[in-house]
Amino acid sequence: MTAAAGSRLGIELLSVFGLDPVAHVHLAADLGCGHISTGLTQVPFNPHAYAPWSLREDVALRRATLAALRERGVTISLGEGFGVRPGVDMRERAADLDLMAELGAECLGGVGMEPDAARSDDQFAALMEMAAARGMAVTIEFAPGLAIGSLDAALALVRRIDRPNFRVLVDAMHFFRSGGDVSQLAALDPDLIGYAQLCDVPRVATEPDYMREASFERLAPGEGGLPLAAFVASLPPSIAIGLEVPMFKRAAAGEPPLNRLRPAVTAAEAILNQMGDR
Numbered sequence: 001m002t003a004a005a006g007s008r009l010g011i012e013l014l015s016v017f018g019l020d021p022v023a024h025v026h027l028a029a030d031l032g033c034g035h036i037s038t039g040l041t042q043v044p045f046n047p048h049a050y051a052p053w054s055l056r057e058d059v060a061l062r063r064a065t066l067a068a069l070r071e072r073g074v075t076i077s078l079g080e081g082f083g084v085r086p087g088v089d090m091r092e093r094a095a096d097l098d099l100m101a102e103l104g105a106e107c108l109g110g111v112g113m114e115p116d117a118a119r120s121d122d123q124f125a126a127l128m129e130m131a132a133a134r135g136m137a138v139t140i141e142f143a144p145g146l147a148i149g150s151l152d153a154a155l156a157l158v159r160r161i162d163r164p165n166f167r168v169l170v171d172a173m174h175f176f177r178s179g180g181d182v183s184q185l186a187a188l189d190p191d192l193i194g195y196a197q198l199c200d201v202p203r204v205a206t207e208p209d210y211m212r213e214a215s216f217e218r219l220a221p222g223e224g225g226l227p228l229a230a231f232v233a234s235l236p237p238s239i240a241i242g243l244e245v246p247m248f249k250r251a252a253a254g255e256p257p258l259n260r261l262r263p264a265v266t267a268a269e270a271i272l273n274q275m276g277d278r
């Protein structure tokens with residue numbers, strides 16, 4: 001069985017806590033999703049004690065991942081791990097971009113962690129050029145506490161860089177917790193938004209450590225307090241929507257990813273179906 005034809009929904013890397021990319025592809029397809037996000041190496045949070053893996057080092061794993069993608073009708077909608085940060089030069093990551101292009105990644109996920117605005121702009125401009133040369137787009141994901149911490153800051157960066165392959169990634173948790181309102185999204189030129197990530201959380205933070213909550217404990221749509229139907233309705237209708245729903249406590253208790261994530265997929269499908277969209 002292949003993934004549901006035309007499905008906008010995907011399973012994000014953070015949701016599967018170290019699962020290898022071949023199994024990740026099959027999981028997404030089994031859940032009826034059309035895409036995944038992945039990095040080149042395993043995330044450090046691994047409650048199921050999956051075997052270590054690296055798409056950077058393991059040629060056989062890259063081949064197996066490509067075969068699984070073709071077999072199951074799944075695509076890599078977001079290649080993760082391209083944060084702009086102090087001490088890292090994007091121009092030295094050409095080999096990583098080559099690998100993402102080899103895997104068929106449609107877009108690279110950028111995050112702004114460089115406090116020097118001039119250097120940040122330079123690094124993102126370099127990433128744009130390198131990605132464009134390989135036929136890939138780039139997104140900037142904003143989050144409270146990062147150097148690029150709000151929708152307005154992300155939009156300002158995109159407009160400064162001014163490249164056609166650079167757009168904003170809007171994560172539901174980060175958007176609402178940074179003070180965003182859906183009217184802001186609805187008023188934007190749709191070409192400025194390239195990707196979305198869906199989850200639920202309480203509207204007001206209950207955890208003292210924001211990034212810990214974001215990385216380890218989110219909820220399926222409908223289980224928190226975010227206005228997700230309005231959020232999805234305000235997005236461009238063609239963009240991919242990744243389900244970023246890490247549930248570390250449930251994973252550490254032994255619950256497999258298929259069981260953890262099926263309710264999130266079902267709830268997200270219901271939201272899309274309300275708008276006549278799958």
